[in-house]
Amino acid sequence: MSGNAWQDDRGNKDRSITRTDGMGTSQPVKGTGPARKVAGDSAFLIGEGMTGGYGRGADILHDCTIAVDPGEIAVIVGPNGAGKSTAMKAVFGMLNIHTGSVRLDGEDITGLSPQDRVRKGMGFVPQTSNIFTSMTVEENLEMGAFIRHDDFRDTMEQVYDLFPILREKRRQYAGELSGGQRQQVAVGRALMTKPKVLMLDEPTAGVSPIVMDELFDRIIEVARTGIPILMVEQNARQALAIADKGYVLVQGRNAYTGTGKDLLADPEVRKSFLGG
Numbered sequence: 001m002s003g004n005a006w007q008d009d010r011g012n013k014d015r016s017i018t019r020t021d022g023m024g025t026s027q028p029v030k031g032t033g034p035a036r037k038v039a040g041d042s043a044f045l046i047g048e049g050m051t052g053g054y055g056r057g058a059d060i061l062h063d064c065t066i067a068v069d070p071g072e073i074a075v076i077v078g079p080n081g082a083g084k085s086t087a088m089k090a091v092f093g094m095l096n097i098h099t100g101s102v103r104l105d106g107e108d109i110t111g112l113s114p115q116d117r118v119r120k121g122m123g124f125v126p127q128t129s130n131i132f133t134s135m136t137v138e139e140n141l142e143m144g145a146f147i148r149h150d151d152f153r154d155t156m157e158q159v160y161d162l163f164p165i166l167r168e169k170r171r172q173y174a175g176e177l178s179g180g181q182r183q184q185v186a187v188g189r190a191l192m193t194k195p196k197v198l199m200l201d202e203p204t205a206g207v208s209p210i211v212m213d214e215l216f217d218r219i220i221e222v223a224r225t226g227i228p229i230l231m232v233e234q235n236a237r238q239a240l241a242i243a244d245k246g247y248v249l250v251q252g253r254n255a256y257t258g259t260g261k262d263l264l265a266d267p268e269v270r271k272s273f274l275g276g
């Protein structure tokens with residue numbers, strides 16, 4: 001055992017660079033540098049130069065790059081309709097990109113289905129419909145383990161240790177839970193696959209500021225175990241404060257990229273996206 005709850009038997013065990021104060025960066029970058037340079041060619045998970053849209057519709061993403069490295073929390077912010085969810089879906093394989101590529105741990109996975117990406121180690125919590133409301137909390141977690149053929153009870157205990165309220169409510173229907181508790185179920189479900197990387201689309205949507213803080217604390221805790229986290233957030237200020245790396249997307253393009261700290265300090269970013 002490495003002591004790393006989620007990562008035993010997986011790669012990416014280096015916890016040494018995990019940052020929890022949101023005040024550091026593993027690479028010295030300017031707040032407005034090109035995203036690809038900030039991401040680096042060798043990022044652990046990278047959607048690079050992605051251009052594409054839904055079906056035969058117009059392109060939504062334009063040369064968009066997002067990436068995350070071990071020990072990092074990377075945060076994507078931007079106005080409504082900017083293409084944040086679309087970028088996450090593109091990385092997860094839910095829409096076709098006609099330019100660009102997605103790589104995980106050095107492997108080109110651009111052509112893989114979402115199911116196969118889960119098998120490769122991607123955990124994804126979508127923005128909407130991310131739990132089964134008519135199933136119990138525990139059944140939701142069991143569904144999360146669908147790709148596993150081994151004994152997943154230890155992982156379930158780890159999820160319950162991370163989110164104790166879920167242990168208490170494990171026999172309740174997920175649909176009866178509060179918004180914050182549902183988000184915990186959704187994150188827990190994704191963790192049941194023992195992912196190598198966790199992608200969260202607005203994990204704090206619709207919850208109170210106190211619950212948001214608690215969820216962020218839990219997300220930091222997961223990141224500390226070595227799982228890189230790529231997440232979209234509406235609560236831009238708070239999310240950038242815990243971000244090692246931040247992306248501001250506008251109309252499907254990278255508008256600003258840098259460390260969370262740099263973006264929070266950037267006057268243009270503050271004025272346009274953080275309310276001054």
Ligand SMILES: Nc1ncnc2c1ncn2[C@@H]1O[C@H](COP(=O)(O)OP(=O)(O)OP(=O)(O)O)[C@@H](O)[C@H]1O
Nearest residue numbers: 054057060078079080081082083084085086087127
């Ligand atoms: N399934 C879909 N089919 C066609 N177009 C879509 C689909 N989903 C989103 N779009 C369009 O793609 C664009 C980007 O939407 P997206 O949901 O990625 O934005 P977002 O940044 O996640 O916004 P929000 O902050 O509201 O979640 C919008 O113009 C939207 O109308």
Ligand SMILES: [Mg+2]
Nearest residue numbers: 084085086127
């Ligand atoms: Mg969205």
